[in-house]
Amino acid sequence: MSYLDITGLKAAYSDLRRGASYAFLSPLNSQLLELVGHMLSNNKEPVFVLSEQIDLFFDSQGSDVLFNLFEQGLLYPFHLQHSNNVSKSASFSRGIIRELKHYKQLQNSSVFVHLDSVVIASLSDEQLIEKLTLYQALTKTKDVTLVFLISGAQLGEARQRLHAMNRFFDGLVHMTKEASIRSLEYDFWAHREGVIAGRTINLQLFNGQLALIDSDVNRTVESDVLLQQDLDEDEVWLTRNAVPQGTKLPASFKTIDDNDTLFSISLTKKAATIVFAVSRNTDLLALAKDCFSLRKKCGRKLKLVIQNVDGVIRHQDECLFLTLGVNLILYSFSEPSRLLSQIQSIQGFQFSRALPHSLDDVLKESENVLSKGYLPITKFSEQVLKHSDSAANLGVSGVFVKLQLLPRIDAIHPLHLFHVKREGDILSYADGYIYLYLHACREHDVENAIKHLFKLQISDFFSSKNIIADHFYIQQACRRIHQRYADSDVPDYTKELQNNVRNILDAKPAGIANLDKEKPEFRELSRPISEQVKVTLKSEVL
Template structure:
């Protein structure tokens, strides 16, 4: 009797298990497909089929990864959703509380939502330890999930899933991928693997070829593979391939934005009258961090601005920022290097979506220093006389922009290129050509604009008088003369400002010095220098160095106090430029003397003992 009852109960339980299996399979086939959590993504690139395995390469614990996880979980077409976060338990619990989970059921979320923590225990393991056996990591991960039960038509989102696989062994990785895909299909479970950079990093000890082969082996087991990556500061959704029923989409790329709710959305081309103002490059794009020196004594400051004490506090507060607006102040030349370091650090650390503005709040930045700031990462340089209300409008105009200039790896290189050397005043033709060519070569790093002014002297005007009237005051401005022309090189000067600069250099009206004035820039300077050198080799021009001694560089300094307080790096850069100038001058003199037997010696100018005739006589 007992044997018959046991057989009867065993048969009943077997039938019940088979019925549950059939119901699960039917439910899995009839379940409505879900969607990946990216708004406005085309359906054929967003569908999540029941029982399918998907892989998305995205940086773990990043804003875009966080937005993707919770938007996908909230939009799931099932009650059973499990989210595995690659974080400590306290961090996972804090994030759940931020989303509104405080012990009771939260509105708008799946009823059976599980939030699990997967701390990075491998970080504390010995780096020289033997790698785990194939399938060991995957079995361990699935065994940990089994404690919370497996349900048909469930959705699993696993952050940091790269820990589950054997990336060093492509063959083992292929087996793991096929096993997990079959497991998902058998149980009717949809799983999204969020793979971090470690899936292809050098930290795993594999080269790029092996990493590419490993990724291909895993991709072959998935129903869809996509990547969230940054290009020049902009987030992109790049689809390797994605299956939707019998359709297969490959190679699609879409720009991503964050909306006001913090969700990811496709940045579709705007139509007339359909502009979206809530689309952001990063979640913190509305944040504005300002140095106290920028605000000054303004009576009203926008309440959402973060006004901090100084430049160092601003840099520290922007650690981890992505698209915020940072406003720094320039006071004087003594702080130039520190300002360069801050701008360069912010740009390299925070990416190209960060907006950086430099505001003049003391001395006016020279043009070469303005170009220096733009080359080191600044989006905008605001003049000293710009009203505060206009500053707000300019900062607003930066929203949605990306920094696309090439970024130098070392800001000191750019700083040295922007500094004018110690040369100032008259130089003979050979030294002038060498000095000017050196300045052009150094300024090419920043694309500094220079101007070479060629003045045709009247026949009745003595060269000595014309040279005596030319008195440049800025370091780097030099001049020379040949038989019939006077040449003035203006360092870091724009072509539009050459007239005003020339008028300040001469102590008499320019019309009295030259009957014809030609302004040269860019390639025109190089061609003119080559012609001047060739003419000087054929017939050396007179050397007036004994009449016009080199002017001390300190005259060209705008402020002697600033020169005394220059940082050590700036002084070191100036010393290097002075040494380079000395070498160039020495080489130019040696080249001029090497031609001694072939050419007559350079003519020396001697002051006349009787007055010269006036041009009108």
């Protein structure tokens, strides 16, 4: 392994030198593992992998590369043991390094150290320096390429601390993913000819291979920008129903009949503000496509605003709009002055997020048949992993809830009381706990969401409630559940709950459009299980 195997990436950004240390940070393990697969795709030298969750490397989508290296005798996996007591001493690093030195294959090899950001955050400066010094000595004496892989919820703090200790690293890269776009933020990167600092590159997966992409937003013709950048800067175009009827608007505000007409006019704009209105009849996906087309064609200076009139824009829809190029989503329809102030507040702004290559890429990354209702515990953990990863691609929130049953309460009774209506909300049971995953739900909305799902008091059935709202920890919890119950005999209540239609997992959409309204079940008014009761008014008796 001598470089990052990414199509189109310059050598200065991809060289990994012997006797050097690098750190790659990402909020999710899946992003790090994807990059590791590209680092090792053409590797012919020994590789040592140290991780507290070594199974992750072999369960990931790109695990074929690791299995091939293992079969060739080139891969040496090690399971790191970490606890608060052990981590306070240098033995956490010194012990594993001492063991590695017994391998003659360590010379001129590559060493990956996978750590949770909590480990970095929990150490004092002295402890962290002592550990990094040990690893730095290893790279120099054995001429290895050392790569730290750091993930977790405390990534921000870990990144700051590693910045302060940059003398131990030759490169520090922060990785993010939004929809189908992977971004590598090079905080600093030493190469043969100098140092790269403060640069960001965007990548996308094409046929299983990461490749450098050029954002169309950044390829605006300079001459056009010079001629038009200020001509329409003050213009605000909005649909007529985006504000209450009779609202007095400034002279620079121009109203258009509908969103389709506004879209056609906006194709010629460069820096104007475009305000689309969303009502209950608005096709949100079609509007998202229009916003994406405008952003791709008109560039970064065009300001796109969504005004929610009487429609229901869910959290997942908001994330889709923001990913596809929208600057701002507004809800204060009844207060035109708020609309004017918020439009004024974004003047001069430019869209700075990475834009996907195509809309299909976004939908492909986020597509997932969202199950609903009860699932056996192993299937539940698998589905939550898929839901969580899909949600993370679009920045959609998700919440994992663990409810402990009170003693002597049979699980089937509270399970019957859960009435799941939303796609993506699933639940399961194992060993006295009911597990619940709420898709597209924020942590502060959990209490209200549970009240809608469970009509009785939670305290009547459950003794404790644990909430996890970070995708990294949600995925960790699901992996532990899957490992624990993969070969266990856990009660399955699928049959008992099959009569509750809201708890049936059905991947096929309901064919409402094809229903025959003339069938007896729609026309028959008789109720065979009911009895007719004659009611007499009190006044008639008297």
